[in-house]
Every structure is written in structure tokens, then in C-alpha cells.
Amino acid sequence: MVLYTGVLIYFIGKKSIVLQTVMRGSLINMIGPKRGIDMADHALLEYDMKIKSAGQEKDDLQLIDGASFIGPLGSWDRPYTFHIAGDCGSVDITLSRLLEAVEATIEVLVLEVKSCFSLSVGCFASGFNAEIRLFDGTIADSQGLKRSVVAVMDNSFIDLKFKVGALSSSSDQHCCSFKVKMHGHDIEEIKTDFALILVKVIWSTLPRGFSG
Numbered sequence: 001m002v003l004y005t006g007v008l009i010y011f012i013g014k015k016s017i018v019l020q021t022v023m024r025g026s027l028i029n030m031i032g033p034k035r036g037i038d039m040a041d042h043a044l045l046e047y048d049m050k051i052k053s054a055g056q057e058k059d060d061l062q063l064i065d066g067a068s069f070i071g072p073l074g075s076w077d078r079p080y081t082f083h084i085a086g087d088c089g090s091v092d093i094t095l096s097r098l099l100e101a102v103e104a105t106i107e108v109l110v111l112e113v114k115s116c117f118s119l120s121v122g123c124f125a126s127g128f129n130a131e132i133r134l135f136d137g138t139i140a141d142s143q144g145l146k147r148s149v150v151a152v153m154d155n156s157f158i159d160l161k162f163k164v165g166a167l168s169s170s171s172d173q174h175c176c177s178f179k180v181k182m183h184g185h186d187i188e189e190i191k192t193d194f195a196l197i198l199v200k201v202i203w204s205t206l207p208r209g210f211s212g
Helices: none
Strands: 003-005 010-011 018-021 043-051 062-068 080-086 088-094 101-111 117-125 132-139 148-153 157-165 172-179 184-191 196-205
Touching: 043 088, 062 080, 062 088, 101 117, 101 132, 101 157, 117 148, 132 148, 148 157, 157 196, 172 184, 172 196
Parallel strands: none
Antiparallel strands: 003 088, 010 018, 010 043, 043 062, 080 088, 101 148, 101 196, 117 132, 117 157, 157 172, 184 196
16 A cells, blocks of 8 residues: 555556545555565566646656665565655555465455445555555446455455445444455445445465475
């Protein structure tokens, strides 16, 4: 997850430009890998974030532009954060490297929508207090949310917290937990005043981590 201290940014990829409007100090949903990654060598994290201006693209301000190497040395099995300072703001990136983990693919379907409502989906994995924000937006009709892939430590749990509420009022919180499995899937239904939320977690194994 990424914490940003600006107002409007976009990410430039090889094939597309992703535009997001964010408030100061809010989380940015990053596009992650569709499958798990084996930490066999250094991983390269490349970023190009800009602040959109009211003028032309050439007038946009560069937030950060660079790359970071993440290798097998250092802390494992706990989240840590590194700070990237730019000329027009800063970004905090939180990540964790898990020595033995399984892959959890999280699918969320919002069905039987009765009225427009706000929905926030947070994920807490492996007993860590660091939240992985899966979704934060408005739901107007039945839909499936973007699938998310999370690595979870063996013999632990993945906890999902759903904040559901009317657009102009406080939110109610609904929670569900899943025990880690090597294979298979789990399904749970959450009934709210606004919609029926169907949660599915698909489990699969990851390659065993760095062994030295």
C-alpha cells in the first residue's frame, strides 16, 4: 500500500496511464501482480508518479520517478515502510517479505443492491496490523470488485473488514476471517441493509521462500 501526501496523481505504465484523485494522506491502490512472486533474487520496484495540473501534460509536476531494489537481506515476516521524498510531495511504501506463505486470491461480489452506498474493504493478513486497502468507493449497482492477490503466512488467518454505509452518514462494519489453506477455497456471505456481499477466497501454494 502507498500513502501519499498530495492531491492528484497518475501512474505511467508501459501500456497505459492510470489517473487517480486522492486526498492528502490517503492510500493509493496500486496495480499489483496477478500471481505470487518467488524471492529468488533482487526484485525491481519502478515508479513514475506525477501530479496532474490544470494545464497541459507537459506542465504536470513530477512527484517521484525512480526505482528501488528489494532483495533477500533484511527483515522477513513483518511489514516495513520506506519513505520516498520528491520535489512536490512524498510517498510511503509499505511491504513485507514472507518466508513461508500461501497465495490468497480474494473475490468480492456485490449483489442485490437496494440503494447507492459507500464501501470500504480492508485486508489484514498474517496477524499484521498494517491494512491492505482492497477497495474504497461508491457502489450504485450489482458488480464484482477487482480481484486482489495477497500472500499470507502459513498457519495464520486473513481478516477482511467491510465498512458499509449511506453516502452522507457513518458506516457499519462487517468482518469475516479465513484460516489459511494449502488449496481449495472458502465462501462467505455478508448481508447488509444495502446489498448482499459474497466473499470468495481461493487458496494456492507459493514456491518456498529464500533459503539462504
